[in-house]
Amino acid sequence: MVQAMSWWKCSLLIVTAAILMVVVGGQFNEPPGKRREQTFKVLEFENSNINQRYPGTLRYYCTFRGKWSAERHPNDFPRRPSWGPPIIVSHSNGYRMWTGTEAVTAGVESIAEDGFFTIYTNEFLNAGFETLHMVHGERMFNTTESQHLPPINVTFEHPFLSSMVKIQPSPDWFVGFSDFRTISYETETYYNRILIQSYVWDSGTDGGQTYTALDRDLDPQIPCYRFCARGSGKSNHQCPDLTKGRIETPPLGQFLDYTGTYIPTPGEFECVLRVGEGDVFAGTPFNETQIRPPLSVPRPDDDFVDGVSPHDPEFEQKTGQSNPRASTGVRLTILAAVQAITVLGFVVAACGIL
Numbered sequence: 001m002v003q004a005m006s007w008w009k010c011s012l013l014i015v016t017a018a019i020l021m022v023v024v025g026g027q028f029n030e031p032p033g034k035r036r037e038q039t040f041k042v043l044e045f046e047n048s049n050i051n052q053r054y055p056g057t058l059r060y061y062c063t064f065r066g067k068w069s070a071e072r073h074p075n076d077f078p079r080r081p082s083w084g085p086p087i088i089v090s091h092s093n094g095y096r097m098w099t100g101t102e103a104v105t106a107g108v109e110s111i112a113e114d115g116f117f118t119i120y121t122n123e124f125l126n127a128g129f130e131t132l133h134m135v136h137g138e139r140m141f142n143t144t145e146s147q148h149l150p151p152i153n154v155t156f157e158h159p160f161l162s163s164m165v166k167i168q169p170s171p172d173w174f175v176g177f178s179d180f181r182t183i184s185y186e187t188e189t190y191y192n193r194i195l196i197q198s199y200v201w202d203s204g205t206d207g208g209q210t211y212t213a214l215d216r217d218l219d220p221q222i223p224c225y226r227f228c229a230r231g232s233g234k235s236n237h238q239c240p241d242l243t244k245g246r247i248e249t250p251p252l253g254q255f256l257d258y259t260g261t262y263i264p265t266p267g268e269f270e271c272v273l274r275v276g277e278g279d280v281f282a283g284t285p286f287n288e289t290q291i292r293p294p295l296s297v298p299r300p301d302d303d304f305v306d307g308v309s310p311h312d313p314e315f316e317q318k319t320g321q322s323n324p325r326a327s328t329g330v331r332l333t334i335l336a337a338v339q340a341i342t343v344l345g346f347v348v349a350a351c352g353i354l
């Protein structure tokens with residue numbers, strides 16, 4: 001009986017360890033047992049001590065940073081590029097603006113193809129209680145510039161943020177994320193700050209294969225897909241993989257860098273939480289500049305140095321610098337190894353194997 005008990009505890013521990021490893025393996029803030037393909041890559045986050053039931057006003061001040069350029073994405077890059085007005089909505093768990101694997105609504109199609117909000121606004125309003133707030137920024141003609149977006153409210157019932165920014169010109173391509181939950185399942189508090197790197201999405205409503213292709217509506221439309229670089233990634237990130245909503249870039253290789261091996265981040269979102277109506281610094285009246293994230297932040301493992309891609313095999317010869325991406329890779333490997341050893345030690349100790 002004692003033997004059986006300890007084996008039971010021991011296997012429970014192994015399951016806990018496995019869940020820990022899965023979280024380490026890339027899913028961000030998903031409830032237990034509910035894995036799905038996420039539409040965002042969270043590069044940095046900070047927890048706050050604001051409980052999920054906080055009754056006062058909570059808003060995120062988000063900044064959109066464009067990173068779509070001829071230097072980073074040289075293939076077929078259009079002559080007159082721009083970003084459509086960025087749009088962010090907050091909503092409940094009972095609402096989806098778009099997902100990375102299903103056909104999009106007519107409103108989302110209209111944003112992705114034309115950058116217009118009219119049809120989408122009706123969908124947003126028709127969702128009633130499920131949607132809370134919708135804000136949008138300005139069209140941006142310098143595609144590597146950044147802009148501050150109007151603050152967006154969240155509540156305990158509406159903690160999810162979804163976003164779209166149309167790539168112009170393009171058949172139906174956009175950047176953004178969907179269903180990001182601003183309350184951590186782990187701490188049950190709001191995130192104080194989040195930094196999301198975006199993928200590139202094809203809304204699946206237009207068959208055009210170049211930025212300036214003539215309108216060619218797909219009938220029936222296909223699911224929304226995320227562009228990926230062929231042959232990239234490890235076994236769990238194969239490209240293409242239609243079951244996971246990943247489709248190869250069009251034949252001209254739009255969005256790939258000049259090495260053709262990866263898609264540099266086309267844009268990122270950084271959001272900071274403001275709590276209530278009070279001061280940020282005691283005794284000083286609130287001023288947005290006190291909490292706005294900076295417009296431009298260098299990303300050593302993603303930004304080009306003197307026009308050289310961090311995925312260029314000759315990075316070090318060409319720039320005379322060590323590749324920040326390589327050292328990030330090493331750091332992550334060490335981190336993963338330390339974590340694995342810790343978990344193993346924990347299991348060994350608890351099961352009394354030694």
Ligand SMILES: *[C@@H]1O[C@H](CO)[C@@H](O)[C@H](O)[C@H]1NC(C)=O
Nearest residue numbers: 057058059132133134152153
């Ligand atoms: C967002 O919060 C502000 C500040 O409390 C409030 O004035 C505004 O009405 C809210 N908007 C929505 C759509 O909830």
Ligand SMILES: *[C@@H]1O[C@H](CO)[C@@H](O)[C@H](O)[C@H]1NC(C)=O
Nearest residue numbers: 141142143144145146295296
């Ligand atoms: C676009 O914006 C970036 C970042 O603010 C700036 O460095 C660059 O000079 C701008 N390009 C043009 C053509 O204005």
Ligand SMILES: *[C@@H]1O[C@H](CO)[C@@H](O)[C@H](O)[C@H]1NC(C)=O
Nearest residue numbers: 284285286287288289290291
């Ligand atoms: C906010 O602070 C910035 C920088 O300190 C200042 O330039 C700006 O005028 C202030 N805005 C308001 C409305 O006080």
